[in-house]
Amino acid sequence: MAERYSLIVFDWDGTLIDSAGTIVECIQASARDMGLSVPAKEQASHVIGLGLYDSLRIAVPDLAPERYPDFVAHYRRHFLSREDRMLLFPGIRDLLERLSRAPRRLAIATGKSRKGLDRALEAGRLAAYFAASRCADETHPKPHPAMLLELMEALEVPPERTLMIGDTSHDLQMAAAAGVDSVAVAYGAHPEEGLRACNPTCCVASVAELDRWLSLNA
Numbered sequence: 129m130a131e132r133y134s135l136i137v138f139d140w141d142g143t144l145i146d147s148a149g150t151i152v153e154c155i156q157a158s159a160r161d162m163g164l165s166v167p168a169k170e171q172a173s174h175v176i177g178l179g180l181y182d183s184l185r186i187a188v189p190d191l192a193p194e195r196y197p198d199f200v201a202h203y204r205r206h207f208l209s210r211e212d213r214m215l216l217f218p219g220i221r222d223l224l225e226r227l228s229r230a231p232r233r234l235a236i237a238t239g240k241s242r243k244g245l246d247r248a249l250e251a252g253r254l255a256a257y258f259a260a261s262r263c264a265d266e267t268h269p270k271p272h273p274a275m276l277l278e279l280m281e282a283l284e285v286p287p288e289r290t291l292m293i294g295d296t297s298h299d300l301q302m303a304a305a306a307g308v309d310s311v312a313v314a315y316g317a318h319p320e321e322g323l324r325a326c327n328p329t330c331c332v333a334s335v336a337e338l339d340r341w342l343s344l345n346a
Contacts, residue, residue, distance in 0.1 A: 131232050133309075133346050135285040137276060139294035140238035140245065141176055142316025144224075145252075147214040148295070151176055151317075154210065155187050158202035162195070164188050176317040177239040177296040179269025216252060217315065219335035224257045227342065233283055236261035237275040237292070237302070259283060271301035276308060291329075291346060293338070300326035313338055 142148040152172040159166045167187045175183035184196055191199060227234055234257055238245055242263040249255040260282050268274035280290055292303035295316025300323065303310035312323035312331040324331050330345070332338045 131230060131346060132289075133291040134232050134289040135235060135280065135283055136227060136232060136291045136293065136342075136346065137235045137237050137279060137308075139177060139292075139296070139299045140236055140240055140248070142295035142318075143293060143299075143313055144216060144220050145214050145248065146217050148173060148176055148317040150210050150214055151207070154203050154206040157206045158199055159188050159191075161202045162191070162199060164191055173317045174296075177270050177294070177298040179239060179264045182269065183239075211251075214248075216254075217335050219339065221254075223335065223339050223342070224254070226339075227346075228257045232346075233259040233285070235259055235279045235283065237270070237279065237294075237299075238262075239264045239270060239298075241265045270296075270298040271305065273302055273306035276302060276306035280306070280308075295323075297322050297326050300328050303328075311338065311341065 138144055141151060152169055155172040156166050172187050175187045180200065184191060184199060188199065224234065236245065236258055240263055242265055245261060245263050260279055262275040262278055267278055276290065276292060280287065287307040290308040292299060292308050292310045293313065294300060295313045296318045300310050300312055309329040312326070312328040314320040314323055314331055314333050320331060330341055332341055
């Protein structure tokens, strides 16, 4: 059977990497460092995947924009000290290996910086699986469709042959704006109810379920 999708685009944090909880910890610790109101877990989780300024505006709304660089410095310090904790979800490497053997290409669309993604790809020995990637500091951040539009143009794949997989409403909104199908994974940052409200093509609860769905539908 011919593959339905020629391009499968993955989000990074909370989709491939089990990092959502650590990101929340880092946001909360940075707010504490700066004497700001510490955002609740739900508030901090919601901003995962957004661009820097949108994230700070939502997570720490009482932070003046001129103090954003200070917050970023605190966040980076906390994140780097925890980076070794963040591992692939069990089953993800096998899934990427299987998908990469098929005549299709894989890509990444992430709210991470280019420097951060490159470091993570190298540490995890994952770069070979992906034909291309787009980061939030290279183009319009999610939920703007630019990342997907640029990836499709670069890899010469039309929207109807592209699939976006992500764990946040930002990923699913980006997919809808780009005119591509999407799979929501409910094991990451955003709760299942909010993901389903975005009307993804499918919503799965585990990596194993994602693997089964892709085997049957992608």
